[in-house]
Amino acid sequence: MTRTNRARLDRYTAELRRPVDGDPALDELWPAIRSRLDRGTAGETSVIPRPARRTPAVTVTAIVAAMAAAIVLAFTLAGVMNDRSPAPMVAVATNADSAAALRAIDDSVRAYEEETRILLDRLELARAVLPPQAAHAVDHDLAVVDSAIAELNAAIERHPSDPSLRRLLAASYRQKLDVLQRIANAG
Amino acid sequence: MSGVVRLDDAVRRAQRGDAAAFEHVYKTHAPAIHQLCRRMCGDDRIARELVQDVFVRAWERLSSFRGESAFGTWLHRLAVNVVLGQLRSGTRHAGRLSAITETSSAIRSPESGADARIDLEAALTRLPERARTVYLLHDVYGYSHDEIASATGMAAATSRVQLWRAHRALMRLLDR
Numbered sequence: 001m002t003r004t005n006r007a008r009l010d011r012y013t014a015e016l017r018r019p020v021d022g023d024p025a026l027d028e029l030w031p032a033i034r035s036r037l038d039r040g041t042a043g044e045t046s047v048i049p050r051p052a053r054r055t056p057a058v059t060v061t062a063i064v065a066a067m068a069a070a071i072v073l074a075f076t077l078a079g080v081m082n083d084r085s086p087a088p089m090v091a092v093a094t095n096a097d098s099a100a101a102l103r104a105i106d107d108s109v110r111a112y113e114e115e116t117r118i119l120l121d122r123l124e125l126a127r128a129v130l131p132p133q134a135a136h137a138v139d140h141d142l143a144v145v146d147s148a149i150a151e152l153n154a155a156i157e158r159h160p161s162d163p164s165l166r167r168l169l170a171a172s173y174r175q176k177l178d179v180l181q182r183i184a185n186a187g
Numbered sequence: 188m189s190g191v192v193r194l195d196d197a198v199r200r201a202q203r204g205d206a207a208a209f210e211h212v213y214k215t216h217a218p219a220i221h222q223l224c225r226r227m228c229g230d231d232r233i234a235r236e237l238v239q240d241v242f243v244r245a246w247e248r249l250s251s252f253r254g255e256s257a258f259g260t261w262l263h264r265l266a267v268n269v270v271l272g273q274l275r276s277g278t279r280h281a282g283r284l285s286a287i288t289e290t291s292s293a294i295r296s297p298e299s300g301a302d303a304r305i306d307l308e309a310a311l312t313r314l315p316e317r318a319r320t321v322y323l324l325h326d327v328y329g330y331s332h333d334e335i336a337s338a339t340g341m342a343a344a345t346s347r348v349q350l351w352r353a354h355r356a357l358m359r360l361l362d363r
Contacts, residue, residue, distance in 0.1 A: 026217040026238070036243045
């Protein structure tokens with residue numbers, strides 16, 4: 001993507017941010033909306049009772065389960081992560097097109113991969129003692145991050161010279177480690 | 188509702204169940220919500236159905252609006268959730284991307300801002316759904332990648348990748 005093309009896209013995007021003009025045709029939708037609001041009310045009044053707010057039991061259960069999972073995971077991981085070394089710093093490329101910058105980013109990615117692998121090995125040991133809900137939450141979160149990393153790796157294979165993808169990959173690993181560290185710190 | 192009514196007052200009255208005040212709220216915000224829905228789903232007919240869903244949902248949830256953000260911001264986020272829900276369910280996808288796409292070939296050299304807007308909106312309809320969603324939410328509506336991740340369920344890193352893809356695809360489409 002050249003700078004000229006990018007500037008053109010930015011100019012177009014700025015157009016989309018401009019406030020939209022009113023559309024009188026949208027007024028035609030109001031009677032149908034009003035009808036839906038009226039539905040289920042006893043009388044034809046201008047003041048319509050709204051349904052009372054309710055908190056579904058399943059939501060409360062899910063929140064409690066999630067909190068419990070986070071607490072359990074935090075205590076579990078605190079034990080296995082306290083002795084870990086500090087996370088490696090991501091190299092910031094000042095000249096994205098330079099080979100040196102690409103190598104620095106790749107080094108960062110490799111360091112994060114190693115750090116993550118060690119943590120995941122430990123997590124696998126700890127996972128055995130986690131309650132099922134906590135284990136499921138951990139598996140889900142890791143699957144989401146891993147999916148993003150896999151997608152990035154596939155994109156890098158197709159566009160190996162694009163430094164922005166490599167920076168994104170390094171950032172993804174950093175996020176994964178940050179999440180694990182936050183969980184440990186929460187304990 | 189007659190006369191000039193302050194939107195804040197209208198929202199407060201609507202929260203107390205005043206449907207006429209809610210109509211005023213609707214007429215103020217419907218254009219922006221319709222635009223959001225049309226851009227995200229790519230079909231004007233579906234967008235109009237979604238506008239109705241958004242305002243019915245807003246009515247049901249007005250009591251949860253505490254005034255901590257602007258009402259427009261609250262409504263916009265609610266609309267994004269409604270549209271994403273529909274996109275996930277896929278129940279209203281038939282016939283999408285028709286009208287705007289048909290006009291795209293006729294517009295090639297935009298000079299004015301309006302032409303640029305039409306050209307890009309046409310190109311948007313050609314994007315894969317996730318890339319289009321991320322581009323709109325991030326570049327046009329100012330959501331962060333973390334916010335997009337929270338709304339869509341994708342990882343923040345995936346959101347970044349989708350944005351990169353959207354930029355790349357849009358440039359190709361606009362260069363044709």
